[in-house]
Structure formats: structure tokens, C-alpha cells
Amino acid sequence: MKLRELHIPEGGFEQLKIILEDWIPKEASIVVAIGDSYVYLAQSTQHNHLKLREKVLPDSIAARVLKTRRKTDKVIDQSIFDVPYYVVGYPLTIDDLEAALVIVLPSIFFNENQPYKFLTGRQNEDWSPVPTDQISHIESLQKRTWFYALNEQYKTNITLKELERRLPEQFIRIHRSYILNIYYIQKIKKDLASNFVVLLKNGVELPISQTYLSHLRSVLEF
Template sequence: MKCVAISNKGLEQFNIILKDWIPKNASIALACEDSYIHYSPSVEHMHLTIGDKIHPDSVAARVMQTRMKTDLVIDSSIFGQPYFVMGYPIYLDQKEAALIIIFPSSYTPEKKETYKFLTGKQEDMWTPVPVEEITHIESLQKRTWFYANNEQFKTNFTLKELESKLPEFFIRIHRSYILNIYFIKNITKDITTNFIIQLKNGIELPVSQSYINDLRRVLEF
């Protein structure tokens, strides 16, 4: 069954959710399968119409492919001028779809300040460790530990908190692990075809099925 245009009732639900946080002159689009099934443009965005095919380099295409929240500054080759766009994976009538917010050209997204170091605890001693030296971070027994220079440190942050504040060379590979991609030695498969990452210090970490696509996308393999 193909995607159909969303009902007025459905549109009202989206508007209630979105009106509190997006600028009034932002545009809203809904994409399903390979085309846009709804478009509510502002006066600034008149470049899409219902039925248009999804551009392969667009946020909509990335959301449909990865099923992950995606934000990107789109260059002028797609919309005629640069725009900041955010996309969210959703479902419409049990079919995978994408909710796209196109911000006005005057909108500038806040830059994320990433951690430059983590302060870890060992017994009664605290040590600031540059993030570049951290090989991986682990959630174990309801506590979070990070590893650097063959030492283990405890931190009060959760993996979820760290995931959004670490530099882009850190990637979540498992509900229990975040790793620094610069310390990867190789990636192999075990006898059950699950991916295993071996770090340069010899430590092996599993990759869970839910994070494989993220790993492939970042490392391009």
C-alpha cells in the first residue's frame, strides 16, 4: 500500500507539537517512500510541491535511509540558497516516513560545544583526561567508566549524556559502549556474523545490531 497525503486531523497534531519550538516562517514537509506527500511552506520556501521526488542528497533521503534524526545545512544546489534543515523518522499509516523542518535562511543553529576533556575518578583522586586520549567508554553495573593510557576512570556522566557532548570521532556502537574511532585497529565478524571491533590496545568490543548502520555510515564500509 502506497503512502497517501496526511489527513487534516493529522496535520493539526503535527502543528500542535511543532508550533512551540519552530520559527513561524519555517516550513514543514512530510516525505514517504520516494516523494513528498505534504508540504506547508512559508513565504520564504516555495521550492517544493506535493509529489516531488526526494533529492538523493537531501535530509529527507538521509532520514529515510538511516531512520535517524538528521540535521544539516543544505547548500544552494538543492533549495536555491542555503538552509538549515532538520529531519525526524516517523511512521504514517505504519509506513516509514520523514518529518522535515526547513528553517528560514536567517536562522543560525547553535553550535554544540563538545567536551575537550573528561575528569575521571580513581579512588580519592580526580584526573582531567583529554578526550583524544580516551579509547572507549563503558556502562557497567549502573556506572560509567572511560579508559585512557591503559587506565580506568569513573565518571558521573551517563553514556547518553556523553553521546551528545563528545566530538564527532566518538561513536556509539552498543548500549554499553562508546568508542574513539581513532583507536580502532580492525573490524571483523564472529561466527554468528556479528561485528567485533578490536582496538589498538587489543581490547575487543561488540557492535550491536541497532548501531551497525551508524558504524557503516561513519566509517564508510
């Protein structure tokens, strides 16, 4: 399926690219698939030596998104450029046609020891990649993980245990249910029962458990 058959102005995809560039790494490439074909590519400098396949292969992330109409978490896929890359797929509707948006991440994401630069969060049926420096804290509640950024709440499938291991060093565990970004701390105080609590700059108050208090004291030197 050719781009001209979609009745979408060429600038429509470029507007999508401009919006996404505020949320994804500049080294990432953006691919859109409709039906059995890729119809758009915004190629980063990291991938500009690679050639995009014309057809969507049945075992690709794009094919999975088109079939399930669900976001597909980061996986290694070599069906787009013939070499393996980490990708994230999202369902879209374009010109009343079901489409798949695929973000091809840079090579650095192969290294599992690298800290997360962003988390992809869900709100209703929408997914948003959120830079970690915008995240104030993360919560485990009712067997689900939620993170908070710019006064918005997002759900993620990543556990607190994995997040504790992979988040940048400014994130610290303070409770079995909470991880916080120390840059968002306004002050640490004691409540009426003489338990330590942390007040964030956005007004949120979180408990500090005895299990994590000594480590927090060591990091913040108080």
C-alpha cells in the first residue's frame, strides 16, 4: 500500500514525527505499517545505513500490533531492518485504517545494565513514553505498578524490583511500595508517631520504612 493511496497529506506523518521527537530518544527511528506494508519511515542517524523492508513479515512486531490492536512491549525484532533492534509497537488508526506505529530504539538499549531513559506508561487505552527525569515517584498498589509524572498517573508492567535495578541513580527505594526521585524531595520530616515521611515538591507525602531508612540516610547524608 503506497502513501498516496491513504489520502493523507505527506505532512501528516511529519506532524506525528515532530510530536514523538519530544518523547523518544533522538537516536530512535519511527516506522508506520498499514496492512502488509510499511508506509512511513523517519530514520535516525543511527539507522540511516539500513534499508527498511517493504513488506511486514508475519512474525514482526508490526504484524503483532496490527493483529492484536495492543501495545507490544520492548522486544528484539530483526524483521524491520534485517538486523536486531529493540522496538516498541503501538496501535494507530490512520485514514480509517488500522495501523502500527513502531519505535526502533538505538543500540544502547541492548545493554540490560543501562538505566532506563524513559518508561512507557498506560492511561486508559493510550501509551506514552515518559522521560525518567519527569517521574517524581513510583508506587506498587494492588499488584500493579504506577508511576507519576507532571501530575499524571501511568501504569507500567515493570515491577518495582526491576525498576529499582534499572532506574538512574537519583531513584531510591524508600518502602516496599515506593521508589522516589530524590530530585523531587522538598523535605523529610517525622509524623505524629515519630515515623519518617518524605514530602515531595508536588505535595505528595510518602512513608519511609525502617528497612530502607538507613540507606536513604546514607545517600542523602542526614
